[in-house]
């Protein structure tokens with residue numbers, strides 16, 4: 459009988475050949491599914507309950523749920539929504555054309571369960587000064603029919619004239635609130651739920667598993683995207699593989 463000797467790497471890749479990419483496949487579709495401090499959940503839920511959405515700026519570090527929440531509102535009950543990734547806009551001219559086409563068209567017939575149609579500007583801090591000046595005027599001119607949601611990693615790069623026309627939602631963990639505790643519990647629940655969906659039988663109480671998870675959370679929090687991805691690659695149908703963290 460031939461004995462097949464597998465090294466650890468081969469074993470792992472065989473075990474993980476089933477891998478579902480959680481951040482893609484299980485991206486939250488509703489506010490309830492997001493791991494967020496209560497203060498943010500309540501604020502965004504209020505817009506849904508009142509069926510009224512103001513202009514918004516979602517500011518905070520990468521991987522914390524800004525785009526996810528923008529999409530939850532923008533896609534709410536088939537809302538007429540237009541999304542621009544400002545990091546990929548080829549020129550100010552093209553940006554204006556795209557935006558103008560949307561704001562002048564669909565409003566008459568578009569679906570607006572939150573009272574307005576929605577324009578999401580991802581990575582809005584990437585816009586040039588010239589485009590930001592145009593945007594300020596556009597936000598003012600369209601306020602009756604359109605709600606703008608700007609996401610940004612750096613609030614300081616958005617001109618104050620735009621900030622003052624929007625409600626700023628600070629996604630960063632605020633030290634004077636219980637943001638961190640609230641988030642950690644929810645992220646743990648999400649991870650366990652995703653592992654279950656994938657049929658990964660993990661003993662979450664196992665000491666090695668716990669220690670490894672703690673290290674991942676400590677290293678990457680509050681980058682939820684990173685935490686979920688790191689746990690994702692360690693979860694297999696046979697259980698959790700507590701691979702050491704890489705150095706970066």
Ligand SMILES: Nc1ncnc2c1ncn2[C@@H]1O[C@H](COP(=O)(O)OP(=O)(O)O)[C@@H](O)[C@H]1O
Nearest residue numbers: 481485492493520521522523524525526682683
């Ligand atoms: N607060 C969160 N709750 C649940 N999942 C999250 C959260 N933040 C990030 N994620 C996960 O990470 C992925 C990327 O998040 P995203 O909203 O694009 O982050 P950001 O825009 O803040 O950089 C999402 O698809 C989701 O799987």
Ligand SMILES: [Mg+2]
Nearest residue numbers: 524525580609
């Ligand atoms: Mg984003």
